[in-house]
Amino acid sequence: MHRCAVxxxxxxxxxxxxxxxxxxxxxASALPAQSQMPGRRFPRxxxxxxxxxxxxxxILLNGKPARLAPGSxxxxxxxxxxxxxxxxxxxxxxxxxxxxxxxVMQVWILRPEEIRVVxxxxxxVEAQTWAFDEGAQTxxxx
Numbered sequence: 636m637h638r639c640a641v642x643x644x645x646x647x648x649x650x651x652x653x654x655x656x657x658x659x660x661x662x663a664s665a666l667p668a669q670s671q672m673p674g675r676r677f678p679r680x681x682x683x684x685x686x687x688x689x690x691x692x693x694i695l696l697n698g699k700p701a702r703l704a705p706g707s708x709x710x711x712x713x714x715x716x717x718x719x720x721x722x723x724x725x726x727x728x729x730x731x732x733x734x735x736x737x738x739v740m741q742v743w744i745l746r747p748e749e750i751r752v753v754x755x756x757x758x759x760v761e762a763q764t765w766a767f768d769e770g771a772q773t774x775x776x777x
Contacts, residue, residue, distance in 0.1 A: 704738035
């Protein structure tokens with residue numbers, strides 16, 4: 636007793652499918668890299684700063700000692716997970732969030748075009764008094 640039915644396809648249909656797949660792959664590779672990588676969206680609570688990664692969980696945040704929170708997440712410029720231990724002694728411009736205990740919870744290492752988005756708040760007070768356009772990912776000072 637046969638348990639699987641095999642459907643016969645014409646050689647022409649298989650060839651057309653292969654050509655369509657190849658054409659789609661060529662078109663996708665021809666697109667600029669920027670269009671393939673969607674813009675990252677940062678939360679309203681994200682602040683801008685400079686981090687120097689030390690021995691986990693120690694960091695220097697804007698020149699002052701700070702710590703990464705347990706379960707913190709560091710995203711590299713491609714939005715992939717970066718291991719803080721692999722970033723030892725590297726200085727990065729980042730957007731980051733802080734948990735209620737004051738520990739750094741999320742870190743996004745910024746790409747050059749993201750660094751050029753100014754102004755961006757560096758303190759909680761600035762973030763509370765400035766206006767944030769979530770769609771455009773821009774801040775406006777009062």
